[in-house]
Amino acid sequence: MFQRILIANRGEIALRIIRACRELGIETVAVFSEADRGAHYLSLADEAYCIGPPPATDSYLAVNRIISAAEVGNVQAIHPGYGFLAENAEFAEMCRACNIEFIGPPHEAMAKLGDKVTARQIAQEAQVPVVPGSDGVITDPKEALRIAEEIGYPVLIKATAGGGGKGMRVARNEMALKSGLQAAALEAEKAFKNPGVYLEKYVERPRHIEVQIIADTHGNVVHLWERDCTMQRKHQKLIEEAPATNLPRKVREEICAAAVRLAKAAGYTNAGTVEFIVDRDFNFYFIEVNARIQVEHPVTEMITGVDLIQQQIRVAAGEPLPFKQKDITTHGHAIEIRINAEDPDHGFRGSPGTITKLRLPGGPGVRLDTHVYEGYTVPPYYDSMVGKLIIHRPTREQALACTRRALDEFVVDGIKTTIPLARRLLDLDAFIDGEIDTTYLEREILGHQH
Ligand code: ADP
Ligand code: ADP
Numbered sequence: 077m078f079q080r081i082l083i084a085n086r087g088e089i090a091l092r093i094i095r096a097c098r099e100l101g102i103e104t105v106a107v108f109s110e111a112d113r114g115a116h117y118l119s120l121a122d123e124a125y126c127i128g129p130p131p132a133t134d135s136y137l138a139v140n141r142i143i144s145a146a147e148v149g150n151v152q153a154i155h156p157g158y159g160f161l162a163e164n165a166e167f168a169e170m171c172r173a174c175n176i177e178f179i180g181p182p183h184e185a186m187a188k189l190g191d192k193v194t195a196r197q198i199a200q201e202a203q204v205p206v207v208p209g210s211d212g213v214i215t216d217p218k219e220a221l222r223i224a225e226e227i228g229y230p231v232l233i234k235a236t237a238g239g240g241g242k243g244m245r246v247a248r249n250e251m252a253l254k255s256g257l258q259a260a261a262l263e264a265e266k267a268f269k270n271p272g273v274y275l276e277k278y279v280e281r282p283r284h285i286e287v288q289i290i291a292d293t294h295g296n297v298v299h300l301w302e303r304d305c306t307m308q309r310k311h312q313k314l315i316e317e318a319p320a321t322n323l324p325r326k327v328r329e330e331i332c333a334a335a336v337r338l339a340k341a342a343g344y345t346n347a348g349t350v351e352f353i354v355d356r357d358f359n360f361y362f363i364e365v366n367a368r369i370q371v372e373h374p375v376t377e378m379i380t381g382v383d384l385i386q387q388q389i390r391v392a393a394g395e396p397l398p399f400k401q402k403d404i405t406t407h408g409h410a411i412e413i414r415i416n417a418e419d420p421d422h423g424f425r426g427s428p429g430t431i432t433k434l435r436l437p438g439g440p441g442v443r444l445d446t447h448v449y450e451g452y453t454v455p456p457y458y459d460s461m462v463g464k465l466i467i468h469r470p471t472r473e474q475a476l477a478c479t480r481r482a483l484d485e486f487v488v489d490g491i492k493t494t495i496p497l498a499r500r501l502l503d504l505d506a507f508i509d510g511e512i513d514t515t516y517l518e519r520e521i522l523g524h525q526h
């Protein structure tokens with residue numbers, strides 16, 4: 077087992093990884109930008125190094141600085157968390173070339189899956205259904221028009237290197253497709269340094285269901301069942317649950333088996349998530365793999381009892397999985413609410429600033445993963461997520477009630493957050509009945525056209 081790990085991240089996930097390491101008896105080296113100098117969790121790490129100025133490109137994304145910190149800190153492994161360098165295959169390769177284990181999949185598997193077009197091909201070879209669409213990157217607009225004609229409008233233009241809900245646009249007719257292709261390629265080049273786009277049928281009003289998998293380096297691949305992340309805004313998740321509501325047992329088993337087939341076909345190890353959209357008739361279609369730990373991993377931890385971060389570290393150290401598929405049973409229902417420092421009344425603009433008052437929820441069924449405290453200043457430079465409220469109760473109905481009362485207890489003053497919006501969503505019949513789709517929030521609550 078490793079004696080010392082560097083955490084190449086910040087915020088709640090850095091804290092989450094420090095906690096996992098502590099329980100495993102592993103020392104931690106944290107890194108921070110000048111904007112995070114005062115972060116309390118840094119004192120929970122055994123060592124902490126400043127790696128640069130606030131902009132992420134000069135700190136959390138500065139590969140050389142992180143590798144230097146790892147060498148000075150004398151660590152055997154790096155945990156990348158999510159975001160930042162977590163899905164950067166070159167970084168993973170560089171770590172291993174420096175004899176530092178990267179806690180994640182093999183860089184070859186990551187590179188293949190990080191490209192959505194290649195991931196689709198691997199899925200198809202593994203008999204995993206994909207959304208009807210183009211066979212590869214679009215090289216000729218005429219070809220795109222022909223494919224769209226064949227699969228039928230609306231279609232979705234997607235960046236093959238896309239992520240974080242960005243790099244997607246819907247085209248409802250030929251005109252929109254023609255103009256959209258160029259704009260999408262330019263956007264993709266700018267955002268992801270890769271202009272490649274492809275087409276998928278735009279599935280109307282789907283649910284988002286994803287499967288957590290974990291694989292060791294001895295050939296064992298196990299799934300930890302599914303999560304429902306249908307409550308989204310701009311293709312970004314707001315609320316996640318496990319297990320998914322109203323999902324027939326047979327579909328649930330098939331979708332999880334499909335995820336395992338795909339992981340095996342890609343030569344995947346460590347933790348990962350296979351994402352699907354599911355239509356009204358429970359047809360499911362692969363959309364992408366997130367080759368890393370995800371924000372919403374705690375809901376799976378709650379219902380399965382598996383500590384996913386500890387398990388990631390163990391697998392990276394070469395240990396075999398301590399369980400088989402049949403050992404993974406689920407208990408109760410878990411809900412996660414993402415708390416973002418954003419102002420829903422003003423277009424969800426970021427709301428950095430100082431937290432002047434903080435009252436945290438607690439009691440039975442409540443887990444709170446956050447790095448913030450009263451007096452903490454949310455910096456303007458990074459992702460707006462400031463914490464996650466995770467609820468675990470024996471039934472979904474009880475979990476919903478517990479989430480409502482925990483949100484009622486939760487007070488964050490000084491900045492705007494998504495807490496009041498989340499509280500409203502918890503009272504919606506469509507959500508309570510498990511009948512929403514991925515565009516529900518924008519269409520029915522925020523009043524956008526869909
Ligand atoms: P999850 O499914 O774990 O929620 P997200 O796609 O929301 O995954 O990504 C997790 C974090 O990484 C978020 O903070 C998100 O903003 C960021 N992120 C992921 N991919 C990208 C990307 N390609 N560009 C910018 N940020 C990204
Ligand atoms: P990202 O890498 O940004 O997470 P995904 O491919 O996972 O991109 O898609 C993000 C979200 O966009 C999905 O959860 C879903 O809401 C929507 N989406 C993606 N593909 C389709 C599609 N073909 N039809 C309808 N919605 C889609």
Ligand code: MG
Nearest residue numbers: 241351364366
């Ligand atoms: Mg996704």
